[in-house]
Structures are given as structure tokens and as C-alpha cells.
Amino acid sequence: xxxxxxxxxxxxxxxxxxxxxxxxxxxxxxxxxxxxxxxxxxxxxxxxxxxxxxxxxxxxxxxxxxxxxxxxxxxxxxxxxxxxxxxxxxxxxxxxxxxxxxxxxxxxxxxxxxxxxxxxxxxxxxxxxxxxxxxxxxxxxxxxxxxxxxxxxxxxxxxxxxxxxxxxxxxxxxxxxxxxxxxxxxxxxxxxxxxxxxxxxxxxxxxxxxxxxxxxxxxxxxxxxxxxxxxxxxxxxxxxxxxxxxxxxxxxxxxxxxxxxxxxxxxxxxxxxxxxxxxxxxxxxxxxxxxxxxxxxxxxxxxxxxxxxxxxxxxxxxxxxxxxxxxxxxxxxxxxxxxxxxxxxxxxxxxxxxxxxxxxxxxxxxxxxxxxxxxxxxxxxxxxxxxxxxxxxxxxxxxxxxxxxxx
Amino acid sequence: xxxxxxxxxxxxxxxxxxxxxxxxxxxxxxxxxxxxxxxxxxxxxxxxxxxxxxxxxxxxxxxxxxxxxxxxxxxxxxxxxxxxxxxxxxxxxxxxxxxxxxxxxxxxxxxxxxxxxxxxxxxxxxxxxxxxxxxxxxxxxxxxxxxxxxxxxxxxxxxxxxxxxxxxxxxxxxxxxxxxxxxxxxxxxxxxxxxxxxxxxxxxxxxxxxxxxxxxxxxxxxxxxxxxxxxxxxxxxxxxxxxxxxxxxxxxxxxxxxxxxxxxxxxxxxxxxxxxxxxxxxxxxxxxxxxxxxxxxxxxxxxxxxxxxxxxxxxxxxxxxxxxxxxxxxxxxxxxxxxxxxxxxxxxxxxxxxxxxxxxxxxxxxxxxxxxxxxxxxxxxxxxxxxxxxxxxxxxxxxxxxxxxxxxxxxxxxxxxxxx
Numbered sequence: 001x002x003x004x005x006x007x008x009x010x011x012x013x014x015x016x017x018x019x020x021x022x023x024x025x026x027x028x029x030x031x032x033x034x035x036x037x038x039x040x041x042x043x044x045x046x047x048x049x050x051x052x053x054x055x056x057x058x059x060x061x062x063x064x065x066x067x068x069x070x071x072x073x074x075x076x077x078x079x080x081x082x083x084x085x086x087x088x089x090x091x092x093x094x095x096x097x098x099x100x101x102x103x104x105x106x107x108x109x110x111x112x113x114x115x116x117x118x119x120x121x122x123x124x125x126x127x128x129x130x131x132x133x134x135x136x137x138x139x140x141x142x143x144x145x146x147x148x149x150x151x152x153x154x155x156x157x158x159x160x161x162x163x164x165x166x167x168x169x170x171x172x173x174x175x176x177x178x179x180x181x182x183x184x185x186x187x188x189x190x191x192x193x194x195x196x197x198x199x200x201x202x203x204x205x206x207x208x209x210x211x212x213x214x215x216x217x218x219x220x221x222x223x224x225x226x227x228x229x230x231x232x233x234x235x236x237x238x239x240x241x242x243x244x245x246x247x248x249x250x251x252x253x254x255x256x257x258x259x260x261x262x263x264x265x266x267x268x269x270x271x272x273x274x275x276x277x278x279x280x281x282x283x284x285x286x287x288x289x290x291x292x293x294x295x296x297x298x299x300x301x302x303x304x305x306x307x308x309x310x311x312x313x314x315x316x317x318x319x320x321x322x323x324x325x326x327x328x329x330x331x332x333x334x335x336x337x338x339x340x341x342x343x344x345x346x347x348x349x350x351x352x353x354x355x356x357x358x359x360x361x362x363x364x365x366x367x368x369x370x371x372x373x374x375x376x377x378x379x380x381x382x383x384x385x386x387x388x389x390x391x392x393x394x395x396x397x398x399x400x401x402x403x404x405x406x407x
Numbered sequence: 408x409x410x411x412x413x414x415x416x417x418x419x420x421x422x423x424x425x426x427x428x429x430x431x432x433x434x435x436x437x438x439x440x441x442x443x444x445x446x447x448x449x450x451x452x453x454x455x456x457x458x459x460x461x462x463x464x465x466x467x468x469x470x471x472x473x474x475x476x477x478x479x480x481x482x483x484x485x486x487x488x489x490x491x492x493x494x495x496x497x498x499x500x501x502x503x504x505x506x507x508x509x510x511x512x513x514x515x516x517x518x519x520x521x522x523x524x525x526x527x528x529x530x531x532x533x534x535x536x537x538x539x540x541x542x543x544x545x546x547x548x549x550x551x552x553x554x555x556x557x558x559x560x561x562x563x564x565x566x567x568x569x570x571x572x573x574x575x576x577x578x579x580x581x582x583x584x585x586x587x588x589x590x591x592x593x594x595x596x597x598x599x600x601x602x603x604x605x606x607x608x609x610x611x612x613x614x615x616x617x618x619x620x621x622x623x624x625x626x627x628x629x630x631x632x633x634x635x636x637x638x639x640x641x642x643x644x645x646x647x648x649x650x651x652x653x654x655x656x657x658x659x660x661x662x663x664x665x666x667x668x669x670x671x672x673x674x675x676x677x678x679x680x681x682x683x684x685x686x687x688x689x690x691x692x693x694x695x696x697x698x699x700x701x702x703x704x705x706x707x708x709x710x711x712x713x714x715x716x717x718x719x720x721x722x723x724x725x726x727x728x729x730x731x732x733x734x735x736x737x738x739x740x741x742x743x744x745x746x747x748x749x750x751x752x753x754x755x756x757x758x759x760x761x762x763x764x765x766x767x768x769x770x771x772x773x774x775x776x777x778x779x780x781x782x783x784x785x786x787x788x789x790x791x792x793x794x795x796x797x798x799x800x801x802x803x804x805x806x807x808x809x810x811x812x813x814x815x816x817x818x819x820x821x822x823x824x825x826x827x
Binding site: 326374 | 460464590597599600603604605607608610612614615618619620621741744745782784785787789791792793794795796797798799801
């Protein structure tokens with residue numbers, strides 16, 4: 001990370017306004033998006049010239065950032081500029097304004113993005129804790145699925161969504177504890193163990209689902225996590241339809257995001273988690289319990305992933321079906337990596353992935369469902385590119401995946 | 408691309424910091440810890456735990472397992488033995504070729520064919536110290552390529568068409584696996600992450616290809632998301648059972664041949680030696696002059712070849728087309744992980760493990776399992792639970808070692824060890 005000291009022509013400005021290459025790069029990313037945006041509602045430019053001018057500015061900003069050493073952000077700006085050009089050409093030349101107006105309802109898109117991003121955010125933050133402590137977490141999928149099933153089962157059985165959330169967290173925590181026991185005490189290969197947890201969760205939830213509900217599925221009158229109505233804002237332009245009525249758990253995910261940032265980077269506990277993940281031997285030497293921290297982090301990952309899963313079943317979809325997470329746990333893992341093992345990075349990635357899901361859904365009616373299907377591959381492709389290091393390397397915690405042996 | 412790029416100074420070592428502990432080293436541990444005994448114990452334990460789940464939800468585990476076993480058709484070997492006995496003793500004999508058990512066994516062997524191959528796909532990468540979670544994606548790419556080439560070239564002769572379709576589909580799988588190997592070799596991207604991503608890319612792109620209006624969708628069924636059906640000439644011949652009723656195709660023998668290829672490649676070729684050396688210790692292998700990067704790439708590509716072949720044989724042998732719904736529902740590649748782990752990444756082990764899982768898979772299917780004994784939908788989830796437990800316990804070598812060393816402390820075992 002650049003420290004922001006390399007000011008370019010920013011001598012007379014206060015530090016937070018200084019023009020650093022990193023900020024130029026970020027501005028480039030924004031410009032690239034803006035280029036595309038010009039061609040979309042509400043502006044709906046029908047000429048391609050203005051978007052291209054803005055996109056070229058984005059490319060220039062990216063090139064500047066890359067030359068100044070900010071490769072990750074710089075390449076991001078270049079990619080954003082290219083997407084801007086392609087998108088603007090597509091929107092102005094090949095799409096009708098009515099189709100565009102049908103798809104790009106920004107308030108609805110934002111609301112849908114948040115809805116799709118929230119399960120990912122919960123699981124990704126959980127995964128971040130676990131991975132930061134040095135335990136690879138490909139079991140997020142299974143933990144989410146357990147949360148999804150036990151959330152709806154608890155809400156059904158005890159008649160309240162609070163009980164559902166509680167039972168989901170308990171189930172996710174227990175499953176994670178099993179994962180932790182094999183990964184930490186038995187020093188099993190963490191990836192093999194995680195795969196096993198995913199199979200187990202898939203089998204157990206499927207089995208219990210059929211056993212409890214049979215082929216009719218979960219009933220219609222199960223207690224749901226309520227939406228939060230913002231009084232007075234519901235009729236305000238844009239704000240009303242986008243965030244005026246969001247699920248309680250979406251707001252909770254914002255709180256969790258800030259809390260996890262504070263814990264991870266501003267509190268002793270976070271320092272311990274990070275040191276255990278970077279150099280367990282050193283952490284052990286100064287008296288930090290490596291096993292204790294790792295158990296805590298992995299269990300927390302299960303609890304949070306289960307919350308995300310419970311949101312899916314009793315907050316978003318209002319029912320459960322076998323394997324309903326459909327790879328969302330893996331997208332959450334991708335968000336952790338894409339976000340460079342940081343809370344806001346992971347959240348940003350979750351938003352991006354959520355946006356692509358929301359867009360895929362809205363593309364369907366206007367351009368044919370099948371393009372929406374193809375669009376679903378995007379998060380995975382982006383992550384593959386990120387892992388391959390084209391847009392700067394993602395650097396995992398040093399001791400990730402390696403069991404620690406006490407001496 | 409066959410040889411790795413020149414080693415850049417200061418490039419991250421693929422086996423260096425951040426690498427998962429060598430899987431092959433763990434493997435060596437298993438071999439010491441009792442050879443065939445541990446996988447047997449693991450499997451038995453997993454089945455027992457599955458039985459506990461069945462019991463806990465108020466069903467009879469023994470009756471359930473008996474019904475599943477009947478569904479696998481493995482009882483046919485009893486009929487076969489009886490036929491042999493009658494033949495040898497000059498009694499009246501009819502070959503039990505189309506009994507119920509025979510029909511069930513055909514289904515088990517049809518599923519065993521791809522499982523053997525995806526098992527080999529995971530196992531080969533394991534031997535190089537790589538965890539190939541991507542067998543599912545490589546299998547799917549093989550399937551899609553087989554559909555593509557199987558619906559192409561209408562006038563081509565049977566054998567040539569078949570040969571081309573099988574080979575090209577397997578190579579497509581090799582390409583898909585090779586991407587992960589290439590990324591591992593060049594930028595050190597962890598193969599687990601890349602193969603997971605490649606799996607889902609394959610799934611969504613395939614779903615698009617056969618989806619409504621997609622380029623591979625059957626034009627004669629405009630409202631079904633399903634691919635066109637392959638040409639008759641591209642279908643694998645059926646050698647046991649009725650070709651109209653999903654009989655057993657000759658792909659089984661191709662899979663058997665691949666078991667031999669796997670064993671020979673690993674144990675009798677330079678490539679296999681290098682792959683195993685890298686799997687045991689990448690640093691030592693590099694020191695010994697072996698290109699670690701080249702072997703990472705080749706191991707993943709060969710893995711992908713096996714998995715792609717599995718997909719090809721399934722399409723050309725009995726599926727003939729692929730529906731969008733099947734794409735996400737398929738778990739053949741994932742079961743391959745359990746097959747490889749239970750089979751200890753050996754050819755013989757993969758053979759038996761694939762038989763076990765194929766039996767479970769078929770025995771719990773809606774088609775085979777008697778619903779009056781146990782709901783097949785429950786049973787197929789039971790399969791997943793057992794699979795998960797197998798993988799969980801196989802991964803826990805310490806547990807196995809602990810049990811094994813505890814066994815050594817038993818008086819009768821200790822006495823025997825003292826004699827030896």
C-alpha cells in the first residue's frame with residue numbers, strides 16, 4: 001500500500017487532498033464507470049463521443065498510476081476505461097433506449113445489489129477472519145448452507161426469526177468447530193477438511209430437509225426477518241426506493257463491516273489474529289495462544305457465514321431448497337481474495353459481485369434470460385484474473401493453510 | 408507452453424512460503440499407517456456414522472443399507488458364481504445376463520466409468536502435490552466438447568468420428584486443467600482457488616451455451632434448455648444390455664485402460680518420476696534439476712485429460728445430450744475427490760473406491776432404491792454425508808495414526824510386533 005506521501009503537484013494542498021498516483025488511479029476507475037454511465041439512464045447520451053472522451057481520460061489516469069508504481073489501481077483504471085468504452089458503444093449503438101430504461105433503474109439496481117451482496121458480505125467477513133488467522137476456508141459454502149437450513153428450521157419450529165438466526169448461528173458455529181478441530185488439532189489438510197465440511201453440510205441439510213419437510217418444501221407462514229422502513233424517507237427520490245426499505249440484516253452487515261474493521265486493525269485481538277496468520281511461531285513465542293485464536297477465528301467464520309445463509313433463506317428467498325447457496329460461499333471466498341483479505345476490500349468485492357447478480361437478473365427481461373446466465377460467470381472470471389495477478393497480486397497471509405504444531 | 412518460462416529472479420517459488428504442506432508427504436504417512444487397513448476402517452466408520460444419522464431420524468439403518476446394496480446390482484456376482492458352478496458341474500445353466508441384478512450392475516458400472524476417471528484426475532494432481540478441485544469443471548468441459556464434436560461432422564465414419572470426439576473432448580478437459588497448472592507454474596496462483604473459479608466459469612458458460620437461444624441449444628426444441636443429440640456414429644457401442652435401455656457401453660474398458668496408463672505413467676516413466684518427486688518435495692526436486700513449473704503444468708493438464716475423458720465417455724456412452732438442469736446437478740467430478748482420497752491415489756485404490764461410490768450413487772438413486780424401504784431422496788443425501796465423512800477422516804491422518812499407534816499398544820498386537 002502506498003503511504004500517500006508521494007504528492008504530485010500537491011505542495012499547497014493539505015495531505016488529505018494531495019494528488020497521489022493512487023488517487024489518480026482511483027479517479028481513473030471512477031471515470032471509466034462514468035463513461036459507461038453517460039450512455040445509460042438518466043442521461044442516455046446517444047452519441048459515443050462524450051463517453052469515449054471520458055474513458056480516454058480514465059485510460060490516461062490509469063497509465064499515469066501504473067507508471068508511478070500503483071499497478072493494482074492503475075490496471076483497474078485501464079480495465080475500467082476499456083469497460084467504459086465497450087459498454088458505451090454497446091449502449092449507444094446496439095441497444096434501444098427503452099431496453100436501457102427497463103434494465104438500468106438505478107434505485108432498484110442498488111437495492112438489488114445490496115440484497116445480493118449481503119449474504120456474501122457476512123460470509124466473506126467470516127472467511128477473512130479465518131484466513132487471516134491462517135486457516136484456509138473453502139468451507140464457507142457448507143457453513144452458509146447450514147445457516148440457510150437451520151435458520152428456516154429454527155424460525156419455523158420456534159415461530160420467530162430471532163430463534164431462527166440463533167439456531168443458524170449455533171449450527172454454523174458447531175460445523176465450524178468441527179472444521180477447526182480437524183484443521184487445528186488434527187492438523188488435517190485444511191482444503192481436504194473444508195471440502196469434507198462442504199459435502200457434509202450439503203448431505204446433512206438435504207437429508208434433514210427431506211426428512212422434515214418432504215417434497216412439499218418449507219411452508220409459507222414461516223417468520224421472516226423484517227425490513228427496516230426509514231420513516232419519512234420512503235417517498236424521497238432515489239433514496240426511498242433504494243434504501244428506504246431494506247432488510248434488517250443488510251443494515252446489520254454494514255455495522256458488522258465497521259466492527260470487523262475496528263477489531264481487525266484497531267484492536268489487540270485483530271493484531272493477534274493477524275500475527276497468528278503471518279507467523280504463528282513468533283506469535284506463540286510472545287505468549288499468544290495460536291490454537292485459541294484459530295479456534296476463535298474459524299468458529300466466528302462459521303457463525304457469520306451461517307448468518308449470511310440465514311439471511312438467504314428467511315430474509316431474501318423465504319424458503320429453502322437443497323443446495324440453495326449455489327456456490328455463493330465460493331463467491332464469498334473469491335470476495336475475500338479479491339478484496340485482499342481486508343473488510344472493506346471484501347465488501348467492495350461483494351458489492352461488485354452483488355451488482356453483477358442484480359444486473360444479470362434485470363438483463364433477462366430485456367435482452368433474454370440467457371445473457372443473464374452468461375453474466376453469472378463474471379465474478380469468477382474477475383477473481384481468476386485477480387488471482388493470476390493481472391490486476392496486481394493478491395497477497396495471502398503468510399501462514400495460510402499451514403497447520404501449526406505446538407512445541 | 409509445454410516448458411515453463413525462464414525463472415525470473417525473485418519470482419515467488421510455487422512450493423515456497425504459503426504452500427500447503429506436501430500432500431504426497433501425507434500420503435507416505437498413510438502408507439506407513441497400515442496400507443489397506445486404514446481406508447477400509449475409514450469407509451466402515453463413515454458408513455456407520457451414516458447409519459447413525461438414519462437411526463437418529465427414525466429409520467432402520469440395516470434395512471436401508473440392504474436395500475441400497477440390492478440396488479447396486481453387486482448381488483449379480485453371486486448369480487454369476489452360481490452359473491459358473493453349474494457350468495462346471497454340467498447342470499442346466501442360463502447366463503444371468505438380463506436379471507434384475509444384471510440390469511442394476513450395468514448402471515453401477517456406467518457410473519463407475521467416469522468416477523474412475525475423475526478419481527484418477529484428482530489422484531494424479533495429488534501425486535504432484537496439487538489439489539485439483541476442478542475435476543468437476545474439467546469433466547463438464549469434456550462433456551460440452553463431446554456434445555460439440557458429437558453433433559458435428561454428420562457424414563464421418565463411425566470409428567473415426569468416435570475416436571476424434573473422445574480425443575478432442577479429453578484434450579479440451581486437459582486445456583481447462585492446464586489453465587490452472589499454467590497459472591500455478593507462472594504466477595504461483597493457488598490451484599485450489601483457480602480450479603474453483605474455473606469450475607463455476609465452466610458451469611455458467613455451459614448453462615449459457617445450451618440455454619434458451621444459446622449457440623448449442625437444440626433448434627428443434629426451442630423451449631427446452633437442452634443441447635442437440637449427438638450423431639449415431641459418435642455413440643459408443645453397448646456390449647452388455649440393451650442399447651435402447653441404457654446398457655453398458657465400452658467406455659468402461661477405456662477407463663480400465665486409463666488405470667493402467669495412470670500406473671505406468673507414474674511408476675515407469677521419467678515424467679511420473681518427476682511428478683512424484685515434485686509431489687514429495689518441490690524444493691528437493693528443484694535442487695535435483697527437475698523443472699517444478701513444467702511438472703505443475705503437465706500434472707494439471709493430465710488431470711484435466713482424465714476428467715475430460717470422463718465427460719466424453721458419459722456423453723458418448725449413454726447421455727447423448729446435455730440439459731441445462733444436469734449441468735449444475737452433476738457431482739461426478741466432486742465425487743472424484745472422495746474416490747481419490749479413499750483410494751489413496753493409487754490405481755488399485757481408485758478402482759475399488761470408484762466401485763464403492765458408484766454403488767452408493769446408483770443404489771440410492773430414485774430408479775434403483777425401493778421407496779417403501781427408504782426414500783431415495785433421503786438416501787441420495789445419505790450418500791453425500793458418507794462421502795463427506797470419508798473425505799473428513801481421510802484428511803485427518805493424525806487421527807488415523809493415533810488409532811494405529813493405539814492399536815500397537817494392544818497386548819496381542821504388541822506380542823506379534825515383538826516377535827517380528
